[in-house]
Amino acid sequence: MKTENSHDLLRSALAGEGFLLFDGAMGTQLQERGLAAGELPELLCLSNPQEVTEIHASYVAAGADIVTTNTFGANAAKLGDAATVEEVFSAAVSCARAARPRYVAADIGPTGQLLAPMGPLSFDDAYELFAHQVRAAEAAGADLFVIETMADLAEAKAALLAVKENSQLPAFVTMTFQEDGRTFLGTTPEVAALTLSSLGAAAVGINCSLGPAEVAPLVERMLPWASCPVMVQANAGLPRVENGVTVFDIGPGQYARAVADMLDAGVTIVGGCCGTTPEHIAAERALLIDRRPAPRRVRDCFAVAGPQRLVALEAGQVGVIGERINPTGKRKMKDALRSGNHDHPLAEAIAQERAGAQILDVNAGLPEIDERAVMCRLVSELLSVTTLPLQIDASDPAVIEAAVRSYPGKALINSVNGKAESLAAVLPIAARYGCAVVGLTLDEDGIPATAEGRLAIARRIVAAAEEAGIPRHDVVIDCLAMAASTDQSAPRAILDAIRAVKAELPGVRTVLGVSNISFGLPFRPLVNATFLAAALGAGLDLAIINPGVQRMMDVVSSWRVLSGEDGQARFYVEHYADRSDAAPAPAVSKGAPGEKNAPAPAAAPADPVERARQLVLDGRAAPMADAMAEVLLHHDALFAINEVLVPALDEVGRRFEAGTFFLPQLMASAEAAKAGFETIRSAGVEGAATADKGTVVVCTVKGDIHDIGKNIVRMLLENYGFDVVDLGRDVDPETVVKTVEERHVRLVGLSALMTSTVPAMAETIALLRERAPWCKVVVGGAVLTPEYAQMVGADFYAKDATETARIAGEVLG
Template identity: 50%
Template sequence: MDLKNDFLLFDGGFGTMLQQRGLKTGEQPDMLNLTNPDLVRQIHKEYVDAGADIITANTFSSNRNKLPENVTVDEVVGAAIRLAKEAGAKKVALDVSQIGILMEPVGEMTFDEAYGYFKQTVIAGAEHGADLILIETMSDMLETKAALLAAKENTDLPVFVSMTLGEDGRTFLGTDAKTIALTFSALGADALGLNCSLGPVEMLPLIKEICEYSTVPVLCQPNAGMPVYKDGKTVYTVSVDEFVSAVSKMLDYGVTVIGGCCGTTPEYTAALRKLISGRKPVKREIKRVTAITSSSQSVILDGRNIAVIGERINPTGKKRLRQALVEKDYEYILGEAITQTENGADLLDVNAGLPEINEEETLEELIRQIQAVTALPLQIDSSSPEALERACRHYCGKPIINSVNGKKESLETILPIAKKYGAAVVGLTLDENGIPDTAEERFEIAEKILETALSYGIPKEDVLIDSLVLTASTNQKAVMETLETIKKVKNRLGLKTVLGVSNVSFGLPNRELVNSTFLAAAFGAGLDMPILNPLSQKYTDVVNVFKVLNAQDENSEKYIEKYASLGTTDSGQNVKKESVNAENSIENVILSGRKSEAASLTKEMLKTLSPVEIIDKYFIPSLDKVGEKYEKGEFFLPQLMSSAETVKAGFDVLKRECPASETGGKGEILVATVKGDIHDIGKNIVKMLLENYGFKVLDLGKDVEPEDIVKAVKEHDIKLVGLSALMTTTVRNMEKTINALKKEVPDCKVMVGGAVLNSEYASQVGADFYSKDAAGSARIAEDYFGKLKLEDK
């Protein structure tokens, strides 16, 4: 297949043909490979006769999750490919689509699970003689990436990737056309494009955008229009002529792989055959840009545009983040991700390099968690090739790797990872001899990094250079060499540049002033992506001004919006301080749920009180009052929760300032939402309240297997478990979990709660305690652990 110089014509709709032949709607077409092979063969043959180069095997749903249990993936796929061949297909594509389980974080499927499903199907396809793999009608970028990697790692077949966009130009999960093109070009798809959902006319502008950015051949298989519901049937109303005339425009954009999806028939295929015969593929003008993507955003460094990388998720020199990483306190880290996002970062650096933790495991977990809360693309920051590889593999989109350097070993281990996962990579200008003194020597290292990257097949746009800044207080003369290196790299190599800014001021007073002045100078030298703290006002000022000067902030709109009012309003310095009598007002703050005031008040109280006193004499009595008001119906749930969040903010201060033994000594409780249940907001409220009352809470999350709960109870010697189930259907999994606990760890008690439960039902499933709300669970825990303590004495 030479997709640059030849067209490739796929067949058209399969379901449409089945419906015409009276297949009941709702039946799974893939089973027909076994139950009605003649029909399948006949449909394929009609497409062969119409002139299709490629017949798509009837395997859209042939994965272990979707097929009925009484058939194997291998037999269905095998039959499908055989039927396509028997119909006279020149080439047969194994059709691969969604597994049918939603991926994390909203759904339950992990990347590795998705990969496992796809692996099974693609191996069967390759063994039964498919000529290529078509991954199509995809909505989730990460699931698509799992399919692509499974295909590339387990077969030698060409792999085409096609996603499906709605009228808003995005997939159901929010991925847009440009991001698809940038990400899957980098990941090594052999062709990429769009199919289904839209008709050819609606698809035109989206395909045009893909043609601008895709570095691989572009494919397009539209529906015969948008589905219209008419006389009890879904119909597609775009005629063959209209279809062909739209596809003809796509050929002008440079599309080379065409076909049809829902509503198209052999008639359409024959017309497309006519369209391409006698035409030659159009050579596309591809925009080769430096781009970093997530599932729903692309940061593109076009011309003189700059982008800010947030530096705050890096434990170096950050005590609180260190502690959070060690304790797996993801809530704090995710808070950092969200704050940086809200403060204008364009990308986030993520680093988990701490000797006392498993970096590989933690970095992967961080990437997954952070991608659940921010749409910003990430820079994966590690010196461990293993950690980098694992993080890149599980990353949704096209990341930047930070970093490779001029050392032979680094080049040889890091660059293959960047190539395989389509990542951009930051090259540090140092090598076996350290950081050179002069700009010229640093430039030479940059040049070596570029050459080596090119030899691995990494495109030039994906190589960025960090010319390394040393501290001005000890290496004063070196600072200008750094800026000089940026200029040389930009002018002579045409590469984009990255620079961590904050180091320069180390050891000097008023560091922010030094940093922001240096940042401005670096922008002047041509810096594209500073790594900095987006929460620093001085940095942000420089960035905002520079975006005016380089014309990135069009008509200075954003600048004016931010700064126009300055000088006419308060500078924000005179925040009300209620330092007087903090203890008296903490109750007020808690009762009215003024979360933002809790931290400073608690700090104030710590000057004269111990953590235990604060918890027992102030937090808990206030919470009890809140609980009472809730019981009486004076408060409703959001008010109770706001109060709980307020106490939590106070607790965070205690945890930060004091050893753990002083804040969580009342007993440890495990909480989880049972297997099958995905609603965990109730459980989260319980967790927060229990923590507020001074209990240590081990949260296993939602959809948890009984065995995992038993295991954790044993491991942590847990004496009280809280289980939540929201659905009648999942209460039986609650019962299973309780039975397992009673059998394996009989002295562990179980309290339960959830919308469908009552005390009677709770005792039926074997629970020791039932709580109708979160406040109740705290009372149960207080009583229970109080009694345990008495027994101990």
């Protein structure tokens, strides 16, 4: 039974005024007690509750405030027919409660499947799996939720929404990162912290991943962007196997010293993950005695994010929103939205990012289409070719909500206005999903002619937003550019309105669709550029423009020098030093400080060979058939493969290795290459058979039920032109060997996520050596290292899917 003091402890911690101490590892503790490889640890809550309770009790005795239920994988998809979700959570909460902790946290881990478009699981299906767990945990009497070890921001969002919409309990959310500081889908600590705290997580942080020393710099990057407490549960170092036993390198003292530095930086919730023991938790408890939370500054500027990039505007900085993905007045865009072939908007996204846009406006508003379905599909496809955050632009609140619900980041909504019905419909959506929002200065009486009238509406929008729980730095006011051709007093009123908003509503940002000013006038680019310069001088923060118009981007670049944003004019000098008045400067996309910028895709070349290569780099599969057919008019199949597709894929791999391409972009490029291979095959030209690059068998080894990494490898190999035989997960060595023998396969890929299943990998390789000595073996997985690969007798170690594809090309020629 919780006491009033325990309630105070949780409240003070969630307010950032106190500390909370979680428990340590459950999985490795169970392994030490004899958990068999492949056995679902969650079922021990039913079959051996005493042992589970003993582990919980050991952490409570060590000083943990919170114990985490043994339900990491207790979703309906993983449990199958073994037990119901309700049975497992009921038993798990009872086991935890029997240890008499202050709080019981219901543990929710990943589904174990990739979400669409890369995998088979839709966002809604993932949500339902999590909602099922949430309802079961609350019915069982849990005190809070911990959503942990998430690598996919969309999946973390689905789980958090499931808690928010099916429970009143707080939800803590932790992501897991790789050594490069990103999740395997490319999400940074900054993006995760901003997105999840804006969405309403009670705490955000990092778990698993790495040892505490490696996690510390990632936490420091997360702290300024989390508007809630930050938590850390690191591993006790990197695991290794000694005599068949998993050993972790970091002892309690070393672990606590690293945690102390994170506490000094502002972390207030700690605990442990893989390899941590009650001794580690006791060492952390000693750290918290007489310690007070360290002060930290949370950045309260305008910020939005896509799954891989955060864009923030501090005071005095200006941003560019690309306006081109909008059917208004654009025949090709209308045709693309009507037909469902979205290559044109994807090409526009790539071109705008290349030209310097930092956010992309996305509008699918045509009356004759299913706008909601088209918008959701378009957003999903755009995320495979651009890392820029998106502005969801629609007049129908249902369309806005559908798009932002599954958006893996913090979106900007365009728009709300001063009408009561608009405020009531749109602001709750922005608040519920943690979005920033554009407010249009119009109401039931239309657009005011004066700056004072526009300011009055802006005040009303900001007040309503703050009442809805939206901070004013997430509100962007559009003072609405009107055509100077019909009213030459309009430009001055607009500029005065921008000045008034900036002066009277501190913290609020301003935005403007600049090109509206020139409707009806000749030589519109000159008018637009002049007005943009005037608007920037008046205090405009975000310009909605066509970044492909160099004159407009020249104004932005020069303004950044004059305002001091471009420190020492570095960007300007670099890109304009050699420019004559007749030569346009190359524009590049500016990312958030400290982030690498993806190399901008080039415009489509006229040469068919270069065009096909560029389509692979851009991840555009739809035009590939025509491009490759044109290549084959002048070259044979071997040239098309070896001089077009393979070099392009090699460049994609280099960008992935460099951290400028991420898994969604990698998969889109692979799909484009696959379309090229298929065109070569279907053309029936001489040498087309070489497009079939050979067979690879892949599986997760016996005892290991995880297959996300293996699935990524399979999809990438298939898209690179290999024939892949996927044997699934928990595969017996005999099954692997029989498949290799029957097909005379020359390469096998084995995956293992758990250290306890590494011996099964060694057993499989030994059997292959005995009965299929011609076959090479590549191994990979979260726990694998080059040393492990050598220990189990593998020929190759692959740290990711691109390395596996490179090895397959080397082995199969």
